[in-house]
Amino acid sequence: MRRKLTQRGRQRREQLMHRAARLFAERGYDPTSVADIVESLGVGKGVFYWYFTSKEELLAEILKASNHDLRRRQEAAIGDEPDPLERIAIGVRASLEWFRDHRDYFSIIQFAATDERFAPVLRRNRETALGDTIRHLKDAIVAGRIPDQDPEMLALAVLGVVEQLTRRYLVDGDEPVDRVGAAAVSFCLHGLGG
Amino acid sequence: MRRKLTQRGRQRREQLMHRAARLFAERGYDPTSVADIVESLGVGKGVFYWYFTSKEELLAEILKASNHDLRRRQEAAIGDEPDPLERIAIGVRASLEWFRDHRDYFSIIQFAATDERFAPVLRRNRETALGDTIRHLKDAIVAGRIPDQDPEMLALAVLGVVEQLTRRYLVDGDEPVDRVGAAAVSFCLHGLGG
Amino acid sequence: MRRKLTQRGRQRREQLMHRAARLFAERGYDPTSVADIVESLGVGKGVFYWYFTSKEELLAEILKASNHDLRRRQEAAIGDEPDPLERIAIGVRASLEWFRDHRDYFSIIQFAATDERFAPVLRRNRETALGDTIRHLKDAIVAGRIPDQDPEMLALAVLGVVEQLTRRYLVDGDEPVDRVGAAAVSFCLHGLGG
Amino acid sequence: MRRKLTQRGRQRREQLMHRAARLFAERGYDPTSVADIVESLGVGKGVFYWYFTSKEELLAEILKASNHDLRRRQEAAIGDEPDPLERIAIGVRASLEWFRDHRDYFSIIQFAATDERFAPVLRRNRETALGDTIRHLKDAIVAGRIPDQDPEMLALAVLGVVEQLTRRYLVDGDEPVDRVGAAAVSFCLHGLGG
């Protein structure tokens, strides 16, 4: 595939991805047909297959793009903060903010994780997120800031807290991100023993 | 529907539910066809519709039954333990054990939560689980065992930790439940500030 | 088939026929399943196939029985009335009365006439009804009571009037049979030129 | 649904309707499968659902279209004929002619009238036909051309005669329409008392 797209072409492509993301979030991936997507945009079916090889590729692209975007947001937020625990706290808050601004992606990611067709892509994403956190945790342990425990387990626990609070308060609900962030950070830092 | 089932009938019904659960866990709900289920059991397609109105109903039944079973396990484990924090710890460990013994259900539940067709059933299940935990937390707060914070948020955080560690170490992996349980409990109790 | 039935057996059979007739009238033959019939009677499926070879046979039996009954009613009403036009008038009224008392059969017959599977049975029934009327008409022509016209056409016209008024006023509606009968007879006798 | 169809598309749609009408007339609606229709046209199954939402909609469209066509024929035939009885006579003959030219539709309409799924559409059609005739009858009564009787009943009687003779002589048989028309008109006008 990999077409060279004009300016307008790139816009169409993004338009398709956004619309698809919204529909996937609302109804789920399988129940949303390619016809649904193009119809909701008022274009013909050919358009879709001009920009994507298949419905499957579309979702994969969505996952990749969103992950990339979230990651950039986190990195920008953390900057060169030296304190490892603070870096975790910042990362947590950045994640919450990003999901608040991209509600749709939450359920898509959630779904993709349960589907063998997409789990691989997701797995890779998750590993990177995990890796980042683990690095900070190791730094913290080395620096004596928290007790010496399995950093992977700790990282997973942190992710679990973020995931759960995100769903409830930012995706399903509409809580101020500060309040949720404060609770999440507090729970995690204490949980880590810091 | 509600048929009067004979002994044999009840067995068939359960057989269908178990087999379906396994296939749903392996391939996902939508990609698993009714034909797949009955074929894998070597029976005719009609059998399925003798016991269930639809594929959708089947999943709903699976969700209901598994939730019921998990809940019973927790209650049995907690017994009449008076200490609220200990009750949470026991509940956490019981959940981990149950999921280790019923791996299939984990991904099914995970998926169902992302699908508007089943979210309602799931939501109800989740609310009960949450409610239980919240009750313990309030007791703990009243007893001065942990600081006064929003118990719902805390409960969600605990569930998040459990969910994440379960997936990684008991569903995808095969870690001894004790080690995982210890980490989970430790993280949570510290996180709660207890 | 042709079983020797006990008293109770004959009752069951009739019960099935009546219930089926009602359901066929309400929903149509094809859309009514054997399961619908037996369920609505609270019995097992075996019962049905004990008394009838097939769903098709059931409808044929219903058609035969109802035709037989209607014919008996007409004959009883006509008795030995000597005037051929009066015999037609009496026949018309008798038909109207019978259909008022057996609404269900009207739409069943109507349907069966359009279906190649049952048209044969129906055709035979219709021919007898027609034959009766034609006989009266020929008598009337010979007796100089009405002009000499094609008696078959006349007979069909009479049946057409009866059918239409029956549907509107006795099946769909609930008009007194006398009023409808008077109109039908008047229209027909004038139409015949009598 | 409501698609924008190209020239070719409109042709396909009509082709499907005509073919379906023929098959429905031959075998009945329920016994004719969508597969039968598309196969007999040598196209894929998807084609059908590109043009119609369902098999049910297809029949409804057929009924609507045929009714529309019959009505136009009648109106064209009647023109501005001033004599109300003559208008009825012309209408009767026009109906006979139309059905001779569209045999298929006769049994379809006949069937649809007995099926609760289509009765509504049919009912509306029938009401218009009835309404037209009633109007002429009222004119005739006012003009003193026929005795004062319930015009609805009379109209139904007329329709009944037409229906019956149509079936026998033009659909099942192949009589010259003039002869049948003459008999129908004569019977009806006398029947009306004109």
Place this chain on the structure above:
DNA sequence: AATGAATGAGGCTTCATTCAT
């Protein structure tokens, strides 16, 4: 780049009928 049309495999469900008990 884009459209309407077409394909055809495959999914869910129904149902007449048969069978073991």
Place this chain on the structure above:
DNA sequence: AATGAATGAAGCCTCATTCAT
């Protein structure tokens, strides 16, 4: 006589994908 269970063909419809224009 009767029941619950089972069969499996067949029906309706969906949908990812391709094609001609």
